[in-house]
Amino acid sequence: MNSKDNKLPDNKNKQAAFSFIYSPVTDLPGIGDKSKTGFNRLKIYTIKDVIFSFPYRYEVLIPATLNEKIVLTGTYEYSGIVRTRKGKSIYKAVFKAHNGYFSCLWVNFNANYPSSLLQGGSLYYMYGTVTRYENIPAIFHPEIINEEDLGKVRSIYTIPAGFSITIYRKSVKAALDKGLNNINETLPEYILDKYDFPNIKDAVKTLHFPETKENVASIMNRKHPAYARFIYEELFYLQLVMQLKRKSYTKGIGIKFNIDKNYLEEINQIMPFKLTKGQKKVLLDIFNDMVKNKQMNRLIQGDVGSGKTIIAFISAAVAVYNGYQAVILAPTEVLAEQHYDNAEKFFSRLNINICLLTSSVTRKNKEIIKEKLLKGEIDIIIGTHALIEYDVEFKKLGFIIADEQHRFGVHQRKILIDKGYNPDILLMTATPIPRTLAMTLYGDLDVSVIDELPPGRIPCITKAYRASQINKAFDFVEEILNDKKKAYFIYPLIDESDKLELKAATKSYEEVKKYFSGKKVGLLHGKMKPDEKRQLLHDFKYSDIDILVSTTVVEVGVDVPEATVILIENAERFGLSQLHQLRGRVGRNDMQSYCLLIASDKISEYGEKRIKAMLEYKDGFKLAEADLELRGQGDFFGTKQSGMPDLQFADIIKDIHLIQQVKTDVADILDEDTDLSMKKNNILYNRLKEMYKDSTSYFGIG
Ligand code: ADP
Ligand code: MG
Numbered sequence: 001m002n003s004k005d006n007k008l009p010d011n012k013n014k015q016a017a018f019s020f021i022y023s024p025v026t027d028l029p030g031i032g033d034k035s036k037t038g039f040n041r042l043k044i045y046t047i048k049d050v051i052f053s054f055p056y057r058y059e060v061l062i063p064a065t066l067n068e069k070i071v072l073t074g075t076y077e078y079s080g081i082v083r084t085r086k087g088k089s090i091y092k093a094v095f096k097a098h099n100g101y102f103s104c105l106w107v108n109f110n111a112n113y114p115s116s117l118l119q120g121g122s123l124y125y126m127y128g129t130v131t132r133y134e135n136i137p138a139i140f141h142p143e144i145i146n147e148e149d150l151g152k153v154r155s156i157y158t159i160p161a162g163f164s165i166t167i168y169r170k171s172v173k174a175a176l177d178k179g180l181n182n183i184n185e186t187l188p189e190y191i192l193d194k195y196d197f198p199n200i201k202d203a204v205k206t207l208h209f210p211e212t213k214e215n216v217a218s219i220m221n222r223k224h225p226a227y228a229r230f231i232y233e234e235l236f237y238l239q240l241v242m243q244l245k246r247k248s249y250t251k252g253i254g255i256k257f258n259i260d261k262n263y264l265e266e267i268n269q270i271m272p273f274k275l276t277k278g279q280k281k282v283l284l285d286i287f288n289d290m291v292k293n294k295q296m297n298r299l300i301q302g303d304v305g306s307g308k309t310i311i312a313f314i315s316a317a318v319a320v321y322n323g324y325q326a327v328i329l330a331p332t333e334v335l336a337e338q339h340y341d342n343a344e345k346f347f348s349r350l351n352i353n354i355c356l357l358t359s360s361v362t363r364k365n366k367e368i369i370k371e372k373l374l375k376g377e378i379d380i381i382i383g384t385h386a387l388i389e390y391d392v393e394f395k396k397l398g399f400i401i402a403d404e405q406h407r408f409g410v411h412q413r414k415i416l417i418d419k420g421y422n423p424d425i426l427l428m429t430a431t432p433i434p435r436t437l438a439m440t441l442y443g444d445l446d447v448s449v450i451d452e453l454p455p456g457r458i459p460c461i462t463k464a465y466r467a468s469q470i471n472k473a474f475d476f477v478e479e480i481l482n483d484k485k486k487a488y489f490i491y492p493l494i495d496e497s498d499k500l501e502l503k504a505a506t507k508s509y510e511e512v513k514k515y516f517s518g519k520k521v522g523l524l525h526g527k528m529k530p531d532e533k534r535q536l537l538h539d540f541k542y543s544d545i546d547i548l549v550s551t552t553v554v555e556v557g558v559d560v561p562e563a564t565v566i567l568i569e570n571a572e573r574f575g576l577s578q579l580h581q582l583r584g585r586v587g588r589n590d591m592q593s594y595c596l597l598i599a600s601d602k603i604s605e606y607g608e609k610r611i612k613a614m615l616e617y618k619d620g621f622k623l624a625e626a627d628l629e630l631r632g633q634g635d636f637f638g639t640k641q642s643g644m645p646d647l648q649f650a651d652i653i654k655d656i657h658l659i660q661q662v663k664t665d666v667a668d669i670l671d672e673d674t675d676l677s678m679k680k681n682n683i684l685y686n687r688l689k690e691m692y693k694d695s696t697s698y699f700g701i702g
Helices: 016-020 033-041 047-051 165-182 189-195 200-208 213-220 225-251 261-270 277-290 308-321 333-348 363-375 410-418 435-441 467-480 498-515 530-542 576-583 605-616 620-631 656-672 679-699
Strands: 057-060 070-083 089-097 100-106 123-128 130-133 136-140 143-145 153-156 297-302 325-330 354-357 380-384 397-403 424-429 446-450 461-466 486-490 521-524 547-550 563-568 594-599
Touching: 016 165, 033 165, 047 165, 057 213, 070 100, 100 123, 100 130, 123 136, 153 165, 153 213, 165 200, 189 225, 200 213, 200 225, 213 225, 225 656, 225 679, 261 308, 277 297, 277 308, 277 424, 277 446, 297 308, 308 325, 308 333, 308 397, 308 424, 325 333, 333 354, 333 380, 333 530, 354 363, 435 656, 461 467, 461 605, 467 563, 467 594, 498 521, 498 547, 521 530, 563 576, 576 594, 576 605, 576 620, 594 605, 605 620
Parallel strands: 100 136, 297 424, 297 446, 325 380, 325 397, 354 380, 397 424, 461 594, 486 547, 486 563, 521 547, 563 594
Antiparallel strands: 057 153, 070 089, 070 123, 089 100, 123 143, 130 136
């Protein structure tokens, strides 16, 4: 849900009250520039943003219940400064409770505080985490609670350091008092009725001020109608956009390719191997799309090593055979170059002209390439996604293949369509995901799965070591690394800063070199120039480098068949899908391959579980399921990487049944009202406009 929408409405005649919710947080009482900075750090800019920034939990102020924090009630007796053994001064106040004494302690205090707060003989309610100090219960830095607040619910918000929760709460209250009435409903009435959901105003208010313990409990277990409403809403708009996009793709007139049997026979002649059943099935799906006169939007999912590349090449060749140009996009330059190397062998035998365009191509050569593309002298161009954004023009672009589908977004499609191209689009992902997630993530695409590996693959043997056993792991590598075998040693990017990363990698490189004195060791890291990287990977693949020490630039997709061992340092720092990708770098030939996971001695329980999952599962889909279970949807692959929308309320696992329901609801709505032009769907139309601004035309409304 896009709750951080701070766009001002363009209609200036709207009432002042309406624009209040779009005015800056400094319009709230007591919010000056300093607090504004705090708000902005949380991406809260307008009063509407405040209204839609919900608490992440609540606390109930109940005397002496066993919460993580409790209220101690007692009469103030005396206080004074005590010195700790380390010579620090602490202000200590002692209270008499009905069953004994407790103390409150302040480590950093000044002359007036807290002594000025306390009056002898008065009753106090002190709130905080209870520990023991000098053998009686004690609270450090307690909060002094008013009697009338006992039993009340307080909302806990994420606030930046140095920002006071009290000011924050006051701001929320002020924002709601004045702004809530101007919040527009975002779900149509018939949906609210169908599920008995509260309207948006009541729902917002309940989440900020649940008031009763019962409400808090049902919000926290996600059952409260106010919370359920927002879960539904989030999934609803996600699904609505997917289905609209899908409809607009299928409406989109595409190229009707001819699949010529003789040409397929010609391709068959030059194939280095026989396709697996899984590959054939997927290729058939693609051909079925290509022959239709609508635009193809298909995603190929397949485990690492399942052979997606050849599928891409064959379908691109068919497009070229039909007189069109094709583009092959890779997520990184290294992979673009590798694709190019493989493609060259394949396409040259079919008399297809291919070309590589990356940022390392000189300007002069770029100009030449651009001209050739426009003239149609290049059939297939390979490069990174930047290629789409360059000012390249094609003579007749008809087919696009993109690796790592999530990086090929609405934006890039729009650029293409704006240039007047309507190519078939084939996306490939090397990150298998469970069906449940695919449904949500790729609802707008047709999906095919390559469900088997090429024959003769021997499953990789995975072993786990602790960092203190690194020599054992090295010995093992030493033993198996004879003549033609090669090894990757992977070191995670430990520090964000390039300098430190390089230092760490260089240090490991020196150690490895020393240990494996008879071997040739290479070092690959992110700071190297593309040329140097290329040379090194080339040497690793074709000549005498035995061990490649690398930071994580050896990304998904690098294909060096002789590599039979991969040793991963600090394996606990990687996500499961990344570990699986790395493991997929070996076992690309008929030799037994090994993956050695070196985990820190101080590994967490969660890290331990991930290592266990790696030992147990070889199948990417199974691992992905395990991953999803281990993490909860929280940070599956890391949100950025998966293109997963930020979900504030919904949970892909817990809400799986609801997702089905929402899908049906949305489909019913769009069946009746394809472009959301009916009056009862005004709310949906307006909300999409607000969320997607100029891009809505792209998925067929407005
Ligand atoms: P990925 O699906 O991970 O992209 P690749 O396309 O790189 O996998 O294929 C992995 C390896 O398997 C490559 O070396 C490729 O040549 C080989 N390969 C692909 N399909 C087959 C097949 N049907 N039979 C034998 N080897 C194959
Ligand atoms: Mg087509």
